[in-house]
Amino acid sequence: MKKKTLIINGMILTMDELQENLIHCGFIVIEDGNIQKVGKLSEVDSSFVNSIPDIIDASGKLVMPGLINTHTHAAMTLFRGLADDIPLMTWLQNHIFPAESKAVNPEMVYWCSKLAAAEMILSGTTTVADGYFHEGSAAEAFAEAGLRSVAAQGVIDFPAPGVPDPAYNIDKTEDFIESWQGKNDLISPAVFCHSPYTCSSETLQKAKKLANRMNTLFFIHLAETKGEVEQTKAKHNTTPVQYLNSLGILDENTVCVHCVWLDEEDIKIIAQTGCGVSTCPDSNMKLASGVAPLDQMLKGNITIGLGTDGCASNNTLDIFAAMDLCAKVHKVKKLDPTVVSAGEVLKMATIDGARVLGMKKITGSLTPGKRADIIMLDLQQPHMQPMYNADNLVYAARGSDISTAIIDGNLVMKDRKILTIDIEEIKERVRSLSRDLTETI
Numbered sequence: 001m002k003k004k005t006l007i008i009n010g011m012i013l014t015m016d017e018l019q020e021n022l023i024h025c026g027f028i029v030i031e032d033g034n035i036q037k038v039g040k041l042s043e044v045d046s047s048f049v050n051s052i053p054d055i056i057d058a059s060g061k062l063v064m065p066g067l068i069n070t071h072t073h074a075a076m077t078l079f080r081g082l083a084d085d086i087p088l089m090t091w092l093q094n095h096i097f098p099a100e101s102k103a104v105n106p107e108m109v110y111w112c113s114k115l116a117a118a119e120m121i122l123s124g125t126t127t128v129a130d131g132y133f134h135e136g137s138a139a140e141a142f143a144e145a146g147l148r149s150v151a152a153q154g155v156i157d158f159p160a161p162g163v164p165d166p167a168y169n170i171d172k173t174e175d176f177i178e179s180w181q182g183k184n185d186l187i188s189p190a191v192f193c194h195s196p197y198t199c200s201s202e203t204l205q206k207a208k209k210l211a212n213r214m215n216t217l218f219f220i221h222l223a224e225t226k227g228e229v230e231q232t233k234a235k236h237n238t239t240p241v242q243y244l245n246s247l248g249i250l251d252e253n254t255v256c257v258h259c260v261w262l263d264e265e266d267i268k269i270i271a272q273t274g275c276g277v278s279t280c281p282d283s284n285m286k287l288a289s290g291v292a293p294l295d296q297m298l299k300g301n302i303t304i305g306l307g308t309d310g311c312a313s314n315n316t317l318d319i320f321a322a323m324d325l326c327a328k329v330h331k332v333k334k335l336d337p338t339v340v341s342a343g344e345v346l347k348m349a350t351i352d353g354a355r356v357l358g359m360k361k362i363t364g365s366l367t368p369g370k371r372a373d374i375i376m377l378d379l380q381q382p383h384m385q386p387m388y389n390a391d392n393l394v395y396a397a398r399g400s401d402i403s404t405a406i407i408d409g410n411l412v413m414k415d416r417k418i419l420t421i422d423i424e425e426i427k428e429r430v431r432s433l434s435r436d437l438t439e440t441i
């Protein structure tokens with residue numbers, strides 16, 4: 001017999017372009033992990049409600065699609081607050097790379113990714129795209145937490161954690177993809193090349209070929225700083241975007257992260273090639289990298305998802321905080337309160353994030369046929385009253401307002417208690433790893 005769950009009495013935000021977006025008192029039927037029906041409660045009778053024994057009462061809550069974080073490095077929770085207020089290149093070379101060379105091993109990646117998974121679930125994220133080293137350990141942590149994930153193994157032309165000889169970075173990534181492809185419905189393995197300035201053209205092309213052959217996504221940090229553009233122009237006589245395009249890297253299975261420093265031609269190329277963009281405004285602001293031309297990218301019909309980036313450059317994984325900041329930073333840069341609206345940002349964090357990750361048929365909206373990735377937000381908090389429309393989700397809501405998370409039809413968090421993993425044990429393990437790290441640096 002098929003397992004059915006009925007969610008009733010909540011306000012429903014569908015994020016589905018073909019349905020009514022905001023239903024004031026609605027219902028959702030979940031059958032075997034799929035969203036089967038969404039509608040107004042007034043349109044069904046009590047016999048329908050009584051026919052489903054498993055009922056979740058969402059009175060006083062907003063029921064919406066789980067949020068999507070299109071870019072992070074989950075295991076970097078260990079480095080949260082380790083080196084703040086430093087320029088990107090100094091930060092990478094003097095702080096992050098040395099700390100990574102000492103601290104990153106499979107155990108660290110497992111526990112710190114698990115901490116990240118807990119933080120994300122508690123703040124409403126139900127799908128994450130992660131990129132790091134020892135990514136198998138991250139994938140294991142996400143699978144145990146019940147978090148939908150694109151787990152991408154890091155590729156870089158330096159000795160890296162788990163890949164001491166960069167000559168084997170592609171082989172290592174291939175092994176990782178082979179071991180996770182088809183293993184767990186929640187986990188999609190992928191390739192993450194760190195950047196055009198840390199990977200050679202040969203490595204970039206080999207990595208993209210591997211992604212094509214294995215039918216996975218390909219992620220890359222791109223055009224993050226002005227310095228990167230200058231360096232690429234000096235070395236390759238073109239912009240980072242045009243350089244990657246000339247290598248055949250850009251297509252609809254490539255996700256370009258950051259895209260802060262783009263010229264008009266770059267924007268055209270991104271639009272024409274169909275690659276997705278993950279914008280990470282918190283990270284770009286904290287590292288003073290710049291403000292991405294998001295309004296121009298939106299005008300150019302580029303699909304944009306929202307990312308937090310890793311905890312070393314943010315320092316939280318709360319997509320509600322990222323939405324608020326994203327909707328405001330572009331307004332102040334352009335001195336125009338109409339650019340990058342709350343509605344557009346909400347799409348980036350849900351349906352467009354799903355598009356960027358090639359998951360629009362699976363998640364990102366409350367649409368019949370999609371998997372049930374659903375969160376419930378407490379509307380009774382003073383800062384959520386009154387509720388005229390969905391804009392308060394961007395400008396007033398916080399991750400801590402989320403009470404319930406359902407991922408792939410499974411109840412993963414109830415009344416702010418995560419049901420899949422032991423948060424106290426995780427915190428203890430990460431604190432112990434942080435003590436080890438401070439002793440060695």
Ligand SMILES: [Zn+2]
Nearest residue numbers: 072221309310
């Ligand atoms: Zn990043």
